[in-house]
Amino acid sequence: xxxxxxxxILAKAAGRSSVKPGDIVEASIDLAMLHDALGSLTFPIVRxxxxxxxxxxxxxxxIDHAAPPSSLGHAEWVADTIRFAREYKIxxxxxxxxxAHQIIPEEGLVRPGMVAVGxxxxxxxxxxxxxxxxxxxxxxMAWVLAKGxxxxxxxxxxxxxxxxxxxxxxxxxxxxxxxxxxxxxNGATYKALEFTGxxxxxxxxxxxxxxxxxxxxxxxxxxxxxxxxxTWSYLKERYCGPMEPVSPDEDxxxxxxxxxxxxxxxxxxxxxxxxxxxxxxxxVAGTKVDQVVIGTCTGGRMEDFRAAAEIIxxxxxxxxxxxxxxxxxxxxxxxxxxxNLIKVFLDAGCVMCNPQCGPCAGLHYGLLAPGEVCxxxxxxNFMGRMGSPLAQVYLASAATAAAAAVTGKIVDPxxx
Amino acid sequence: xxxxxxxxxxxxxxxxxxxxxxxxxYVTSAxxxxxGKICMRDVDPDFPKKMxxxxxxxxxxxxxxxxxxxxxxxxLKAAGTKAVIAEEIARIFYxxxxxxxxxxxxxxxxxxxxxxxxxxxIDLESGSVKNLTTGVALKGIPxxxxxxxxxxxGGLVEFLKIDLAKSRGK
Numbered sequence: 335x336x337x338x339x340x341x342x343i344l345a346k347a348a349g350r351s352s353v354k355p356g357d358i359v360e361a362s363i364d365l366a367m368l369h370d371a372l373g374s375l376t377f378p379i380v381r382x383x384x385x386x387x388x389x390x391x392x393x394x395x396x397i398d399h400a401a402p403p404s405s406l407g408h409a410e411w412v413a414d415t416i417r418f419a420r421e422y423k424i425x426x427x428x429x430x431x432x433x434a435h436q437i438i439p440e441e442g443l444v445r446p447g448m449v450a451v452g453x454x455x456x457x458x459x460x461x462x463x464x465x466x467x468x469x470x471x472x473x474x475m476a477w478v479l480a481k482g483x484x485x486x487x488x489x490x491x492x493x494x495x496x497x498x499x500x501x502x503x504x505x506x507x508x509x510x511x512x513x514x515x516x517x518x519x520n521g522a523t524y525k526a527l528e529f530t531g532x533x534x535x536x537x538x539x540x541x542x543x544x545x546x547x548x549x550x551x552x553x554x555x556x557x558x559x560x561x562x563x564x565t566w567s568y569l570k571e572r573y574c575g576p577m578e579p580v581s582p583d584e585d586x587x588x589x590x591x592x593x594x595x596x597x598x599x600x601x602x603x604x605x606x607x608x609x610x611x612x613x614x615x616x617x618v619a620g621t622k623v624d625q626v627v628i629g630t631c632t633g634g635r636m637e638d639f640r641a642a643a644e645i646i647x648x649x650x651x652x653x654x655x656x657x658x659x660x661x662x663x664x665x666x667x668x669x670x671x672x673x674n675l676i677k678v679f680l681d682a683g684c685v686m687c688n689p690q691c692g693p694c695a696g697l698h699y700g701l702l703a704p705g706e707v708c709x710x711x712x713x714x715n716f717m718g719r720m721g722s723p724l725a726q727v728y729l730a731s732a733a734t735a736a737a738a739a740v741t742g743k744i745v746d747p748x749x750x
Numbered sequence: 751x752x753x754x755x756x757x758x759x760x761x762x763x764x765x766x767x768x769x770x771x772x773x774x775x776y777v778t779s780a781x782x783x784x785x786g787k788i789c790m791r792d793v794d795p796d797f798p799k800k801m802x803x804x805x806x807x808x809x810x811x812x813x814x815x816x817x818x819x820x821x822x823x824x825x826l827k828a829a830g831t832k833a834v835i836a837e838e839i840a841r842i843f844y845x846x847x848x849x850x851x852x853x854x855x856x857x858x859x860x861x862x863x864x865x866x867x868x869x870x871x872i873d874l875e876s877g878s879v880k881n882l883t884t885g886v887a888l889k890g891i892p893x894x895x896x897x898x899x900x901x902x903x904g905g906l907v908e909f910l911k912i913d914l915a916k917s918r919g920k
Contacts, residue, residue, distance in 0.1 A: 718792035
C-alpha cells in the first residue's frame with residue numbers, strides 16, 4: 335500500500351519501511367523550536383532534571399511573543415529565555431528578530447523530509463517546505479530535548495487539491511479560508527492536510543507558508559506541500575547542504591479528497607468568533623473597522639506587504655482607524671525598507687511595529703476594547719483572544735485588510 | 751489505572767479553546783493558583799466557584815482547540831477539574847492534559863447523556879463512562895497504554911525522571 339507525504343516522512347523518521355494511519359511511532363526529531371512564551375515552561379524542567387540536550391544545533395530558540403516585553407511577568411520570560419540560550423549554547427538563537435515561524439524557513443533551517451516540532455501550535459507552518467511539522471506542549475519539549483525523539487500517532491491524510499489559478503487580489507489566505515469553510519474547525523482533527531494541484535504549484539513560498547500555518551485551525555496535526563521547483567529555488571539561497579526530494583506514492587490512500595477551483599475564488603473573511611465562520615467579503619461589506627493588523631506568522635511576509643501597499647499607496651488611513659504593520663521578521667522589515675514600502679505605509683498613516691507576534695496572541699501591542707472591530711491577517715479570532723470578549727475580530731488576506739485600513743470598513747479589495 | 755468517580759460541575763458546548771481556559775491577557779503569573787482563578791473567565795466567570803469542590807467537566811467537540819499553551823490544563827486542574835469528558839478533544843490539548851496528569855477522555859454522545867450534578871464513573875484505559883445518576887453507560891476512545899503509564903507515573907515530567915534515572919544507571 336502506498337503512503338502519503340506525511341506517512342512517508344514519519345516512516346523514515348521512525349526507521350520503518352511503512353506506516354499506516356493509527357500506528358503509534360517513535361520518530362527522531364530534526365528540529366525543535368522553543369519561544370519565550372511557552373519555552374519558559376520548558377526551561378525549568380530542563381534545569382531541574384539536569385537534561386543534556388541531545389543536539390543543540392537542532393534547537394531553535396526565539397524571542398518573538400513578548401518582544402519586547404510589556405509587563406514584568408513577560409520580562410521574566412524573556413530574561414529566562416536569554417539565560418537558557420546562553421547556558422545551553424544555542425547557536426540558533428534569535429532575540430526579537432521576528433517570529434520563529436518566519437525565521438526558521440527564511441534561514442533554511444527547515445527542509446523537505448524533516449520532522450520538526452515546536453512549543454507553538456503554528457509550528458505546522460513549516461509544512462510549506464515539505465517537512466512534517468507540528469506543535470507540542472512545553473513538557474513534551476523537555477522530553478524531545480532529552481531524547482531527540484517523540485511519539486506520534488500517524489495521521490490519516492486529507493488531500494486538498496486546488497486547481498486553476500488565483501484571480502487578482504485573491505490570495506493564499508483566501509484559499510485557506512475556503513478550506514476552513516469546507517472542513518470547519520474540527521474537520522481535520524488528528525489528521526494531515528496535503529495540499530496539491532495547479533494553484534499550489536504556482537503559489538509562492540510566502541503563500542504556502544500562510545496556507546500551512548492555518549492547518550491547525552481545521553484541527554489538523556500538520557499541513558504539507560510536496561517539494562517542487564518553488565521549494566528548491568527558495569532553499570537554494572538559504573541552505574547549501576544536501577537535500578532530498580520526498581513525494582507521496584501514486585497509490586497513497588487518502589482519508590478524503592477536497593477539490594477547490596482557485597479561479598472561482600473571491601476574497602473571504604472569517605467572522606467572529608471562529609476561524610471556521612467564513613463568508614465571502616461582500617456578505618459583511620460595510621462593517622465599520624477600528625483596527626487593522628497586517629502582519630504575524632500568517633500574513634506578515636513580502637507577498638502580503640506588496641499586496642497591501644498596492645492598495646494603500648496614495649491613500650490615507652482615516653483618523654479614527656489604526657493600522658498596525660508588523661513585518662514577520664527583521665529581514666522582511668529590511669526588504670520593506672529597500673522596496674520603499676515603509677514610506678508607502680507611513681505616508682498613509684500606518685503604524686510601523688517591530689517584527690514580532692503582534693496582538694494575535696493577546697499579549698500586548700494592539701489589544702481591543704469592548705465593541706471594537708478588527709480586521710487582521712492573522713490566524714485566530716476566538717472570542718477574547720485579542721482583548722475584550724466583546725470585541726469583534728475578522729480574519730482576512732493582506733489585500734482585504736489593506737482595503738479596510740484605508741476605507742475604515744470592510745470592502746472587497748477588487749473594488750479598490 | 752483505577753476508575754475515577756466524581757460529579758459533573760460544569761458543562762460546555764463545542765470549540766472551547768485553550769485561550770478560553772487561560773487567556774494571555776489574564777496570565778500574569780504561571781503559578782497554578784493564579785491560573786485557576788482566571789480559568790474560563792470570558793466564557794463563564796463563575797467557573798472557579800462552580801469547580802471549587804472538585805469534579806468533572808463535560809464538553810462538546812473540539813475541546814481545547816487552538817494554542818499549545820500548557821497553562822490551559824494547569825488552569826483547569828488548579829480550578830478543581832478532576833477529569834474532562836468531551837465529545838472530541840483537540841490533539842495538542844489532549845497530549846498536554848495527559849502529560850500534566852489531567853485525565854481527559856473522548857466519549858461521543860456524552861453531552862446528551864450527562865448534566866451538571868450527575869455522578870459519573872470513568873475508565874480511562876477502556877475509554878468508557880457510566881452515568882451513575884441515570885444508569886446510562888457509554889463507550890468512547892480507549893487511551894493508548896503508554897499514555898496511561900505516563901498518567902500513573904504522575905505525568906510526563908515524573909515519567910521522564912524515571913526514564914533518565916534508568917539510562918543514567920546503565
